[in-house]
Amino acid sequence: MPATEYPGSFLGRISIRRNQVIAMDGNHEQELEDLELFQKHVSDRFTELLSPPDDAPVEAPLSIPWLRKLLDVFLCCEAEFKAILLMGRDPSQISKPPLDRLIPELLDRAVKALDVCNAVTNGVDSVRHCQRLAEIAVSALNQKPIGDGQARRARKALNSLMSAMNLDEKEGGSTKTTERSWSFGRRGGNKDRAPGQFRPLSWQVATNWSAAKQIQAMTTNLVAPRGGEASGLASPVYIMSVVMVFVMWALVAAIPCQERSGLATHFPVPKQLSWAHSMIGLQEKIGDEWKKKEKKGMAGLLEEMQKMEKLGQSLIEFTDSFQFPGETEKLEEAAAQVAELAETCRRMEEGLVPLQMQIREVFHRIVRSRTEFLDVLDQGGKSSAPLV
Amino acid sequence: MDEHQSAIPTYEGDLHVVAAAHHIVKALGATKNLSHDLRKILIDLDTHLSMITSNIDSKGGRGFFDVEERLKQAERKIVSWESDPVMIWDSGPRKASEYLEAVDEIQTLIDGLRGLSVNENRKQKELLHHAAGVLQMAMSRLEEELVHILVQHRQQFKPKQMSSHSNRKDVVYDESFVSVEDEPAEETSGRNCSSDDSSEYIVDLVHADAIPDIKSIAKVMFTSDYGQEFCEAFIGVQKEALEQYFATLEVGKLTIEDVLKMEWTSMSSEMNKWTWSMKIIFRVYLASEKWLCDLVLGDFGSVNPFCFLEISKSIILCLLNFGEAIAMGPHQPEKLLRLLDMYETLADLLLDIDTLFSEEVGSFVRIAFHELLERLGDSAAAAFKAFGIAISSNRSLYPLPGGGVHPLNKYVMNYIRMFPEYCDTLNLLLKDQDAGAANPVTEPEYGQNVSLSTSCPIACHLRSITSSLESNLQKKSKLYKNEALQHIFLMNNVHYVVQKVKGSELRLFFGDEWIRKHNAKFQQYATNYERATWSSVVSLLKDDNPGSSSMSKSTFKERCKGFSVAFEEVYKSQTSWCIPDPQLREDLRISTSLKVVHAYRTFLGRNPAHIDDKCVKHTAEDVEKLLLDLFEGSPRSLRSSRRW
Known part of the structure; x- marks a missing residue:
């Protein structure tokens, strides 16, 4: 669990210190130090995501291992954030302005993030479906020698794969129905795949739900604290919110999701905030990529999916023109691509289930933290009520 | 596959044996009504024999003639469906099994050809490749057939038929x-667990x-x-x-x-x-x-x-x-x-x-x-x-008009009446929760015979709930300025609680002792009411001088008037009061009547000389009748009707 790597000792320090100083007025300095440390950790973690240190394995941004790192970063930041805000603190501090407004806003964002998690979980399932189709193609093209039959078999699987990838999001698209012909029967001898008539319900989070709008809604009221607030607890709440929005945004950009048009629109993170530099760098990188690909209609920026799409396309070309026994040069080229596709499938096989588990973990973490914050707000509300 | 190799005959005599065996197998294979497994064995055997034959004179590749012929036959069957818009499985079981047989045949041929793959034989490779192509065509078709069958034969069942709806008709408690x-x-209408x-x-x-x-x-x-x-x-x-x-x-x-x-x-x-x-x-x-x-x-x-x-x-x-x-x-x-x-x-x-x-x-x-x-x-x-x-923590700003059963009480009692049905679950969930945590209650003494149902967690919680309900109602009663109305309110509400407990499975959890105590409680409130309302009224009718035979006319007149005024006052206010339970209302009227009418009659009877219409506004019968108007919840007035 990387969550323990960074802040293990940090958490301990906070709680001990806070216990010592909580009663005194001089805890403001300690608090400032905690906040600075938090900012530094956030900044460091995102810097590592943007440009990993030399000794770490380089993961392509938005690849499965990279997303898993991103989720680890989220879990770490979240744990640290909660420690700063809740550990050893009098509940009444949380229920004072401006936190009495900022925390509920954060929790509102958290609830929205939960729905994003669910949408992305469904999305990972459609990635897995693509993976299985690619595996069919791989096993067909791994036959030596490749015959016309195996080439056709691979082409069929790859065509299904392409239509599963290029689903029309606005249709609430299905990765499944697009490859089906049965609803149109075999009449007219048209063997081309026609889109199915039925809309799968399960793929949807809810009717009219839009991942892009959800992300946008999460940025409502998201304003960097100014003046005196900037040095207080409003600052970590803001940082955590930005981290949360960013992580959800990146997940939605990477993994097939319901309705994502206009996702590239950035949420404003003021550039002068030093902790956000790397995050802004990542955001620009991903945003540019998104704009490039958005028009084409695609399954998402997930590195492995993009690779699969590219390899799939060129293998379709190969199978289209293939005639037994095939030209040696082309066969060799195809063999290399098949090997690469097989490797991509292997990475998916290895990473998708853990990724899905991790999304679930993030989901439950958010749920738990929300409950904890609500409890504290509730206590704070009660204890401060007689004073008002 | 060494077996095959070693089995390949080298001279003609063997070739004849193989040919004869092949012939027999083919004849057997033509038999109808063969089981699927047996047919498969024969086909396999057939293929092996073909291979042996073909290998014997395979140099020119002409020996695969038989295999090729069978492949072509099977292929024809498979290809013929490709241009047919009708689904195979819609065309009857014979067509379907023919198709499957053709696929089986191809599979068998492929297996057989693969079995020989140690030899670098161009013809064999060619056939294998061709067979794999036909197989792919068939597989693609079978996939479509599968989807078609699954959709065509999908069975609809309506959720209603499953009657899995809960029998609980407690929609009414859905109110917030x-x-x-x-x-x-x-x-x-509780739920029926067995259903x-x-x-x-x-x-x-x-x-x-x-x-x-x-x-x-x-x-x-x-x-x-x-x-x-x-x-x-x-x-x-x-x-x-x-x-x-x-x-x-x-x-x-x-x-x-x-x-x-x-x-x-x-x-x-x-x-x-x-x-x-x-x-x-x-x-x-x-x-x-x-x-x-x-x-x-x-x-x-x-x-x-x-x-x-x-x-x-x-x-x-x-x-x-x-x-x-x-x-x-x-x-x-x-x-x-x-x-x-x-x-x-x-x-x-x-x-x-x-x-x-x-x-x-x-x-x-x-x-x-x-x-x-x-x-x-x-x-x-x-x-x-x-x-x-x-x-x-439920708070009211104003007293409930009429002193009837408070909505909170109704809500709570009707709600908890459902609890016994969830008894096991609640016991499990509340096991570790202190019943008195929210509202400390002194548990009543239950003596030696504490039955299980009155001592389980849910029983303690239930008594704790009614106890905080009672203390809340006590608080609510203080909103009434009239002391007698406070008692009516409490009487009504405690009576309601007891009725709800007695009339449901709740009684098992509350126990007889609790019910007895609470019966006594609302009766006490009734007594308190009578005292608060009628003691002063009846005291007007008391004989101050028990010794003397009768009071003076003026005293009598004054007492009479005092009584009428007081009675009318009570009448005016208490007709608007309310006792929703008819039995309780009846009981209270009878006991009031006994006390008041009796005293009034005695009072009038002791002073027969002074009685005239002017000072005796109401006869004892009037009073008895008027008392029936009390607690109906519809305000009436005696004086106003006379004044005008």
Whole structure:
């Protein structure tokens, strides 16, 4: 669990210190130090995501291992954030302005993030479906020698794969129905795949739900604290919110999701905030990529999916023109691509289930933290009520 | 394949033997009514013999003539369907089995040809390649046929037929805690535990007639190494069927955000839908789906649980998420019964879920639902606690006009009347919670014979609830300025509590001792009322001088007048008071009548000389009659009607 790597000792320090100083007025300095440390950790973690240190394995941004790192970063930041805000603190501090407004806003964002998690979980399932189709193609093209039959078999699987990838999001698209012909029967001898008539319900989070709008809604009221607030607890709440929005945004950009048009629109993170530099760098990188690909209609920026799409396309070309026994040069080229596709499938096989588990973990973490914050707000509300 | 090699004969005599054997096998193969397995053995044998023959004179490749001929024959059958717009399985069982035989033949030829692959033989390779191409064509076709069969033979069953609806007709308690003003319907219709009839209910999701066809397609596709294609097609169709079925259950696709923002009435109905959807989906639909998967895929190992999971996953996640969203939400007291329903339903289904997803691939489903159960349990306990707090903290600004049964009391008593039905669950969930935590109560002494039902956790919690209800009602009674009305209010309300306890299973948890004590309590309030209202009135009629025979006329007149004024005052106010229970009202009138009319009659009887219409405004009979107007909740006045 990387969550323990960074802040293990940090958490301990906070709680001990806070216990010592909580009663005194001089805890403001300690608090400032905690906040600075938090900012530094956030900044460091995102810097590592943007440009990993030399000794770490380089993961392509938005690849499965990279997303898993991103989720680890989220879990770490979240744990640290909660420690700063809740550990050893009098509940009444949380229920004072401006936190009495900022925390509920954060929790509102958290609830929205939960729905994003669910949408992305469904999305990972459609990635897995693509993976299985690619595996069919791989096993067909791994036959030596490749015959016309195996080439056709691979082409069929790859065509299904392409239509599963290029689903029309606005249709609430299905990765499944697009490859089906049965609803149109075999009449007219048209063997081309026609889109199915039925809309799968399960793929949807809810009717009219839009991942892009959800992300946008999460940025409502998201304003960097100014003046005196900037040095207080409003600052970590803001940082955590930005981290949360960013992580959800990146997940939605990477993994097939319901309705994502206009996702590239950035949420404003003021550039002068030093902790956000790397995050802004990542955001620009991903945003540019998104704009490039958005028009084409695609399954998402997930590195492995993009690779699969590219390899799939060129293998379709190969199978289209293939005639037994095939030209040696082309066969060799195809063999290399098949090997690469097989490797991509292997990475998916290895990473998708853990990724899905991790999304679930993030989901439950958010749920738990929300409950904890609500409890504290509730206590704070009660204890401060007689004073008002 | 060395065997084949060594078996290849080198001289002509052997060739004849092989030819003869081949002939016999062919003749046998032509026999009708052969079992499938036997036919397969013969075909295999046939192929082997062909191979032997062809290998003997294979130098020029002409020896594959027989194999080639058979391949062409099978291919013709397969290709002929390619241009046919009709589905094979729609064209009758003979066509279908012919097709399958052709595929079998190709598979057999391929196996045979592969068996010989040690020799670098161009012809053999060519044939193999050709056969694989035909096989692919057939597999693609079979995939379509499979999808067609699954869709054509899909069985519709309506959710209503499953009668898995809960029998609880407690919709009336769906009102939110704060909104209760009206008397909830008094209809008693608890749930009938034994009527939970959705146990093990397997239905045919696909018509039974089609199962052998599906199985034979599965067999041939898996044997030909096209198992993945079979699974994708099977998963796709079955998943869609489940989703369509799920749509008929009208379970809304809700985001967590939606659920958290939902109005209580819609939420309550969604919670109800969830409970019975869970039952139908797991106990009926998924049990049937599992059965189908076992039938079709049972022979193919881990493919079976994998396909089953893929088919059911999205719907399961949907149900799971609603549960999570509910468990997250604030736990208002009105949610308690619905939460208990959800908890009990899930607790009841866990075993089914564990069985359906017993394999490793489904472990996350099992774990997720076990965790959800825990969360729902915590939520129910939290709602229970909130219920107690809501009762003790319920505040009124104004007294309830007439002193009748307070809506809070009605709500609480009608609500807790449902608790005994959840007795086991509540006992489990409340085991570790201190009954007196929210509102310390001194437990009444129950003597030696404490029966189990009065000492279980839920019994303690129930008594704690009514006790905080009583103290809240005490507080509410102080809102009345009139002391007598305070007593009427408390009498009414305690009486109501006792009636509700006596008239339901609650009595088992409260016990006879409690009932006796509370009977005495409301009777005491009745006595207090009489004292507060009538003592001063009756005292006007008392003889100050018991010795003297009668009082002076002026004293009499004055007393008479005083009595009328006081009586009219009482009449005016107390006709607007209210005792909703007819028996209680009757009892109180009788006892009042006994006291007042008796005193009045005695008073009049002692002073017969002074009686005239002027000073005796009401006769004893009048008073007796007028007393019947009290506590009806409709204000009347004696003086106003006379004055004008």
